Amino acid sequence: MPYPASAPASPLASAGAPAASVPHPAPGFDGLVARLRAAGCVFAEDEARLLIDTAPTVAELDLMVGRRVDGLPLEQVLGWAEFCGLRIAVDPGVFVPRRRTEFLVERAVSLARPGAVVVDLCCGSGAVAAALAAALHPAELYASDVDPAAVRCARRNLAPLGGAVFDGDLFAPLPGALRGRVEVLAANVPYVPTEDVGLLPPEAREHEPLVALDGGADGLDVLRRVTTEAPHWLAPGGRLLVETSERQAARAAGVMADGGLEPQVVHCEERNATVVVGTRP
Numbered sequence: 001m002p003y004p005a006s007a008p009a010s011p012l013a014s015a016g017a018p019a020a021s022v023p024h025p026a027p028g029f030d031g032l033v034a035r036l037r038a039a040g041c042v043f044a045e046d047e048a049r050l051l052i053d054t055a056p057t058v059a060e061l062d063l064m065v066g067r068r069v070d071g072l073p074l075e076q077v078l079g080w081a082e083f084c085g086l087r088i089a090v091d092p093g094v095f096v097p098r099r100r101t102e103f104l105v106e107r108a109v110s111l112a113r114p115g116a117v118v119v120d121l122c123c124g125s126g127a128v129a130a131a132l133a134a135a136l137h138p139a140e141l142y143a144s145d146v147d148p149a150a151v152r153c154a155r156r157n158l159a160p161l162g163g164a165v166f167d168g169d170l171f172a173p174l175p176g177a178l179r180g181r182v183e184v185l186a187a188n189v190p191y192v193p194t195e196d197v198g199l200l201p202p203e204a205r206e207h208e209p210l211v212a213l214d215g216g217a218d219g220l221d222v223l224r225r226v227t228t229e230a231p232h233w234l235a236p237g238g239r240l241l242v243e244t245s246e247r248q249a250a251r252a253a254g255v256m257a258d259g260g261l262e263p264q265v266v267h268c269e270e271r272n273a274t275v276v277v278g279t280r281p
Contacts, residue, residue: 032065039069047074054078073203084131091153095212097127100273101188104128104243107266107275109135111239112184119143119178119233121170121187121226124212126154126163128186133161139184142166144173147209170222171229182233185240189222191215191248219248220255227259227278234280246274253278 029048036044047068055061067077075081075090075097082088083097084105090096105128112118114136120129123143133139141163145151151167158165166173192213197205204213215221223242230240244252246267253263253276261278268274 035065035069039071041068041074050074050078071202071206073207076207081125081127083127084134086127086130086134088125088127088130089153089156090125091149093149093207093209094147094153095124095150095208097125100268100271101128101243102131103266103268103271103273104186104188104241104275105131105135107277108132108184108186108239108241111277112136112139115139116183117142117178117181117235118184118186119174119182121185122146122189122212122222123154123165124150124188126157126165128188129154129163130157130161132184132186133158133163138162142174142178144168144170146170147211150209150212170226171233174233179233181235183235183238185230185234185238187223187226187230187240187242189215189226189242191219191223191242191244191252193217193219218251219245220252223252224255227255227261230278231260231280236280238280240278240280242276242278244274244276246272249274249276252276 032048033044036047041047051061051064055064064077068074073096076092079089080087081090081097084102088097116136116139118132118139118141120143123129123145126143129141129143133141138161141158141161143154143158143163144166145154146169148167151165154165190213192215194214194217197214240261249265253265256263256276256278261280264277266275
């Protein structure tokens, strides 16, 4: 597969255990694990504990387990995902933040100053913007997404941080006053080639919006659109950061160069993550 698998890696190892609301009776717990395992959940025991700890009542637990067995991503069932040490609200139908995208956040933080002007395009739940705000203590924060469900979710996550979230296509809904001021432009654009969307795990292709996955014929259509406009929004020395696959990285860097940015490709073996950084001269 020419890009990382788009089903979210399990967040369970570092999610931490919230205060338990429902006890863990051994027979019930074992039966719950068996249901999850039969449905194909690789981390059935960990998922069972998280579901038990999150459900306010036994009846709600049964409903949540049913949703998970039906194939809904665990994060959408729980209502949150762990990302960069933060608990990010994730609603049904909203793109689930991937662990590999933490590498994009780390690169952005290493290049930015505290208080930077940050824009998160294709923001989904707003996870990237929230993590950048937390790391940059704080940031002047803006985000946009074309999916209304994602915008509602992102507003829940970013409003407490003072972030403004706009409903619309890429740069179109952003305030014009941001032109030439953006220091960090994070754009986690869709990059799965159209013909490969059907190869994605069911959790992704059936329960996440197609607009967050399908990057066009070669997976770079949205990146081209972002790169065309990015130089007008970036401050001198500002950076555009996008996630892509290792196989697509050279072409993505070429797209940035054609748009007038100075590209750099960075890769994280541990997360199987590739990020292309384009700097405005």
